[in-house]
Amino acid sequence: MAEQQGRRVIPFPGLKDRLVERGLDMLQNQENVEAISLLEQALEIDENDVAAGTSLAVAYYENNQWSESADLCRRMLQEGSGEYDELVELYVMNLIQLRRFDEISSFIQPLLEENEIQPEKAARLKSLIDLGKQQKEIKESEDESFHSFQLQKDLEQQMIQAAALAKQNIRPVKDDIITEIEKDETHPFVKTLLLNILREQGIADETVVCKWNKEISVSPSELMEPFDQELYQKAAALLSNESDQPQLAEIAAELLQKHAFLLYPFSWRIDSAEIISKAYLKLASEYMGEEEAFTGFDHKELLEEIRRLEKVEMV
Structure with a gap:
C-alpha cells in the first residue's frame, strides 16, 4: 500500500493539452472561474507549460485575482518562460490594480538599464512607468480631497x-x-x-x-448582504412559488424587498416566513384596491410593523 501511494500518478495522454484548450475556450467566453480551474489542473501536470501559465495569469487578472496573477507573472519572468513583453505588461497591470505603484519603477528601471534592450521595447517600458506614475498621482489626489464626509439635508x-x-x-x-x-x-x-x-x-x-x-x-x-438573510430568502421563495396570483405575488415580492432593506440589519419581529409572505400578499391586495385585505389577519404585531415601514417617506 505504501509503495502504491508513493507512485506518481501518470495523466492520460494529451490530458494537459485538452485542459489548456478547454481553459482557453472558457477564458474567451469570460467564464473565468471555470477557466482557472482547468488551467490550474494543466499546470499541476506540467508546471513549466508556457501556454497554461500565461493563460492562467490572464484568467486570474480577468477574475480580479491580481495578487495571484502578479505572482505567476513574476515567477515566469524569473524563469524566462513565456512571452516576455506580454508578461511584463500583464505584471504591471496587476501592480496598478493592487495600487503598488512604487514597485512598477523598481521593477522596470533595471530592465531599461540593459544595454541590449530594443528601442521599441524600451519605449513601451517607459510608457508603463509613466502609466504607474499617473495612477499614483490620481490615487494621492483622491486621498487628499476625500478627507471628510457629511450627509446633506436632502x-x-x-x-x-x-x-x-x-x-x-x-x-x-x-x-x-x-x-x-x-x-x-x-x-x-x-x-x-x-x-x-x-x-x-x-x-x-x-x-x-x-x-x-x-x-x-x-x-x-x-x-450578511441585506437580501441574504434567511428569513427574507424563505419568504421571497414562497412568493416566487405563488402561481395562482403571479401579478399579486410580484407586487408582494417588491414590497417585501423594500421593507427588508429598510429593516437591515434587523429583520421582522415575527420569525415565520409563511406568515410574512401571507402578510405581503395581503398588502399587495390592498395596493390593488382591496380595502379589507387584512380582515381576519391575527398577527397584529407584524401588521403594525408593516404599516410603520409603509409610512417611511422615500424619494
Missing part, C-alpha cells in the same frame, strides 16, 4: 452621496460614515446604504445601529 442628495461612496475607498472617512449611521435622524434607508458600503469594503469597526426602536452593535464586515 434625502435624494444623500442617496446620490451614498452611491458615490460605493465607488471609492472609504477608509479615509469611515469614522464619519459610522457617525452618520449612528445619528437618530439619519433616514433608515440611508443607514442601510451606508452600512452595506462598510460591509462591502470590509470595515470591521464597531457600529451602533438604531432603527425601529431597536439597537445593535455590529461589525459591518461580518454582516
Whole structure:
C-alpha cells in the first residue's frame, strides 16, 4: 500500500493539452472561474507549460485575482518562460490594480538599464512607468480631497452621496460614515446604504445601529448582504412559488424587498416566513384596491410593523 501511494500518478495522454484548450475556450467566453480551474489542473501536470501559465495569469487578472496573477507573472519572468513583453505588461497591470505603484519603477528601471534592450521595447517600458506614475498621482489626489464626509439635508442628495461612496475607498472617512449611521435622524434607508458600503469594503469597526426602536452593535464586515438573510430568502421563495396570483405575488415580492432593506440589519419581529409572505400578499391586495385585505389577519404585531415601514417617506 505504501509503495502504491508513493507512485506518481501518470495523466492520460494529451490530458494537459485538452485542459489548456478547454481553459482557453472558457477564458474567451469570460467564464473565468471555470477557466482557472482547468488551467490550474494543466499546470499541476506540467508546471513549466508556457501556454497554461500565461493563460492562467490572464484568467486570474480577468477574475480580479491580481495578487495571484502578479505572482505567476513574476515567477515566469524569473524563469524566462513565456512571452516576455506580454508578461511584463500583464505584471504591471496587476501592480496598478493592487495600487503598488512604487514597485512598477523598481521593477522596470533595471530592465531599461540593459544595454541590449530594443528601442521599441524600451519605449513601451517607459510608457508603463509613466502609466504607474499617473495612477499614483490620481490615487494621492483622491486621498487628499476625500478627507471628510457629511450627509446633506436632502434625502435624494444623500442617496446620490451614498452611491458615490460605493465607488471609492472609504477608509479615509469611515469614522464619519459610522457617525452618520449612528445619528437618530439619519433616514433608515440611508443607514442601510451606508452600512452595506462598510460591509462591502470590509470595515470591521464597531457600529451602533438604531432603527425601529431597536439597537445593535455590529461589525459591518461580518454582516450578511441585506437580501441574504434567511428569513427574507424563505419568504421571497414562497412568493416566487405563488402561481395562482403571479401579478399579486410580484407586487408582494417588491414590497417585501423594500421593507427588508429598510429593516437591515434587523429583520421582522415575527420569525415565520409563511406568515410574512401571507402578510405581503395581503398588502399587495390592498395596493390593488382591496380595502379589507387584512380582515381576519391575527398577527397584529407584524401588521403594525408593516404599516410603520409603509409610512417611511422615500424619494
